[in-house]
Amino acid sequence: xxxxxxxxxxxxxxxxxxxxxxxxxxxxxxxxxxxxxxxxxxxxxxxxxxxxxxxxxxxxxxxxxxxxxxxxxxxxxxxxxxxxxxxxxxxxxxxxxxxxxxxxxxxxxxxxxxxxxx
Amino acid sequence: xxxxxxxxxxxxxxxxxxxxxxxxxxxxxxxxxxxxxxxxxxxxxxxxxxxxxxxxxxxxxxxxxxxxxxxxxxxxxxxxxxxxxxxxxxxxxxxxxxxxxxxxxxxxxxxxxxxxxxxxxxxxxxxxxxxxxxxxxxxxxxxxxxxxxxxxxxxxxxxxxxxxxxxxxxxxxxxxxxxxxxxxxxxxxxxxxxxxxxxxxxxxxxxxxxxxxxxxxxxxxxxxxxxxxxxxxxxxxxxxxxxxxxxxxxxxxxxxxxxxxxxxxxxxxxxxxxxxxxxxxxxxxxxxxxxxxxxxxxxxxxxxxxxxxxxxxxxxxxxxxxxxxxxx
Numbered sequence: 001x002x003x004x005x006x007x008x009x010x011x012x013x014x015x016x017x018x019x020x021x022x023x024x025x026x027x028x029x030x031x032x033x034x035x036x037x038x039x040x041x042x043x044x045x046x047x048x049x050x051x052x053x054x055x056x057x058x059x060x061x062x063x064x065x066x067x068x069x070x071x072x073x074x075x076x077x078x079x080x081x082x083x084x085x086x087x088x089x090x091x092x093x094x095x096x097x098x099x100x101x102x103x104x105x106x107x108x109x110x111x112x113x114x115x116x117x118x
Numbered sequence: 119x120x121x122x123x124x125x126x127x128x129x130x131x132x133x134x135x136x137x138x139x140x141x142x143x144x145x146x147x148x149x150x151x152x153x154x155x156x157x158x159x160x161x162x163x164x165x166x167x168x169x170x171x172x173x174x175x176x177x178x179x180x181x182x183x184x185x186x187x188x189x190x191x192x193x194x195x196x197x198x199x200x201x202x203x204x205x206x207x208x209x210x211x212x213x214x215x216x217x218x219x220x221x222x223x224x225x226x227x228x229x230x231x232x233x234x235x236x237x238x239x240x241x242x243x244x245x246x247x248x249x250x251x252x253x254x255x256x257x258x259x260x261x262x263x264x265x266x267x268x269x270x271x272x273x274x275x276x277x278x279x280x281x282x283x284x285x286x287x288x289x290x291x292x293x294x295x296x297x298x299x300x301x302x303x304x305x306x307x308x309x310x311x312x313x314x315x316x317x318x319x320x321x322x323x324x325x326x327x328x329x330x331x332x333x334x335x336x337x338x339x340x341x342x343x344x345x346x347x348x349x350x351x352x353x354x355x356x357x358x359x360x361x362x363x364x365x366x367x368x369x370x371x372x373x374x375x376x377x378x379x380x381x382x383x384x385x386x387x388x389x390x391x392x393x394x395x396x397x398x399x400x401x402x403x404x405x406x407x408x409x410x411x412x413x414x415x416x417x418x419x420x421x422x423x424x425x426x427x428x429x430x431x432x433x434x435x436x437x438x439x440x441x442x443x444x445x446x
Binding site: 030031032048049050051052053054055057080082 | 140144147148151152154155156158159178179181182183185186187189190
């Protein structure tokens with residue numbers, strides 16, 4: 001469906017997708033790992049429910065922003081096998097582009113609102 | 119598996135059932151992972167103090183479930199639209215609908231308080247959700263899965279009115295099987311001990327010997343079931359609650375049609391326990407019992423002013439009465 005889309009057409013990313021990509025920026029994680037990291041990134045403001053998380057992952061897999069790594073236990077939790085996800089090269093490009101877009105928006109916002117809060 | 123150490127085990131198992139509301143394809147792909155994520159999260163939350171966190175998490179998960187089942191269903195239909203297999207999506211929606219129906223009819227039931235008999239705790243026009251699971255014995259197998267407990271003295275309980283099963287009443291349970299009940303000057307004496315009931319409200323100025331000194335004085339207002347109770351279950355001036363029955367009184371003790379007048383509540387007529395008030399609307403009794411066009415217009419016009427906002431999400435509490443020894 002989204003195979004031939006240029007990165008720009010996928011922007012802007014929804015907040016869950018953006019934060020899931022950020023969670024996978026440094027290392028591959030399993031579902032619960034992503035959920036915890038997103039919560040940390042946003043100071044608890046964004047709590048992904050299971051349906052939201054796996055719904056997003058499904059769409060991100062289809063858009064080839066992430067890919068499944070393998071199934072293995074998480075040494076920190078228990079010996080149950082968990083499916084790990086990692087970011088693709090396309091995912092990295094997209095999240096970078098989104099970060100730039102947001103940075104641009106923040107710059108504009110700072111410039112326009114600077115006088116008000118002071 | 120470590121689900122034994124998880125106090126939310128019942129919730130996790132319930133969630134496994136709720137997963138059937140997702141499209142089969144989605145469930146096959148991610149169902150197992152979603153269950154595991156829920157288990158992991160519950161285990162982590164349980165390590166922290168505070169039951170409220172768990173409750174809030176359960177609420178978030180249910181909201182997430184409602185939103186994403188609809189979204190995934192729509193997505194499944196969208197992609198099915200390009201393939202010939204279209205009929206299956208109808209049956210899939212029917213599946214989701216059935217699960218919603220199961221959730222709303224089996225787990226909770228919405229109900230309006232039509233009379234002032236529990237006034238002080240529940241007002242006329244309180245729209246409440248009744249937890250249907252808590253008193254419904256799910257059998258030896260289900261007892262470990264579902265939250266279940268016995269009815270206790272002091273519980274506020276919703277039950278079918280024994281004289282007319284189309285009506286649901288909400289009262290407080292005063293007597294369990296074997297309990298000896300009488301009233302003395304308007305105060306309950308249970309098994310020879312006077313009850314101090316902080317939740318009770320007395321409004322009458324005129325004494326009424328039957329109402330206040332039950333079951334001594336003769337009373338004309340009783341129903342056939344009430345008369346049967348007085349004939350067969352009174353000994354030494356006390357009513358003795360038989361096996362499989364409950365004795366229920368309204369908190370608005372002087373203005374309540376309760377077990378004093380229509381007899382015992384059979385245990386199997388208990389529907390559940392009021393969970394919370396989700397909307398409280400100030401309207402006359404008759405309007406609440408039947409949904410008429412006038413009532414709908416009335417609500418539309420006065421929704422903001424006649425809604426008792428402060429009562430929203432109020433939780434009616436079970437409260438055991440204090441027993442004081444030596445009633446005369």
